[in-house]
Amino acid sequence: MTAILKKSVKLALIQLATTADKTANLTRARAKVLEASRAGANIVVLPECFNSPYGTKYFPQYAETLLPSPPTKEQSPTFHALSEMAKEARVYLVGGSIPERSAPDSEKNDEKDGEKKDTLYNTSLTFSPTGELLGTHRKIHLFDIDIPGKIRFKESDALTPGDKLTVIDLPEYGKITVAICYDIRFPELGMIAARKGAFLLLYPGAFNMTTGALHWELQARARAMDNQVFVGLCSPARDMEAEYHAWGHSMAVDPNAEVLGSLEEKEGVLMTELKAGRIEEVRKGIPLYTQRRFDVYKDVSEGVDV
């Protein structure tokens, strides 16, 4: 049987300090990606909305056009910056996420106020060590919550949800899944990805001071425990001057739900090694994969095309 993770791999989660200046964010991201690569990283991850402030009013202003792919440098400076960073650092680069602008779809009934408008997505791009685009994930579950007195956020005021699970093959290592922040709260997604053979679930994410304290670590460890895979969560650093206060605490978790490492709220790079054989070892000890009772309940991954 082929190993789920073919060989041990070093994962770097970059908890980037982001600002309102896109060019400065890209320059800082590049410096950190190169730093991670010098420290031996093979897979490097940036946070959600790493090149803009996080907030619905900022998405239209910062959005870039990604399709048709590849976009021009004018359409998407970030696409090109990420591709170059991946190539320069010779790493697999999961480029956090950026707001994406897409022309109105003539096939879809997406009129707003009687006219067809551009559609915006929260989108993650993953590049190979030669700078090729390997995968694109559009956030599927939009962050719409309202906890009275604590936090109200309505991403769907500005964004449209994606509709595809993203599994990306990294030839030397195996498959990973990339999803974005609120997507982590839907265990079905992680479970389908794991059943499709992913060794790692990666969630660039920007939780907040309320739900971060409550659920960030719990979600990471729960997805790892349910699926017996590695999980990585990558947040922006917390900036108390910004409107949105990110939780930080980027973390990597192993297939036994043990925290391999985590950061506090400040900028930093979390390096961890994901060991080949660990998934099989955990699954041998607690053999959920042979004990599932699909005769009693349906296999959630049935019929899902990735």
Ligand SMILES: O=C(O)CCC(=O)C(=O)O
């Ligand atoms: O799920 C949460 O509590 C936070 C989600 C979030 O911040 C996001 O989706 O950007």
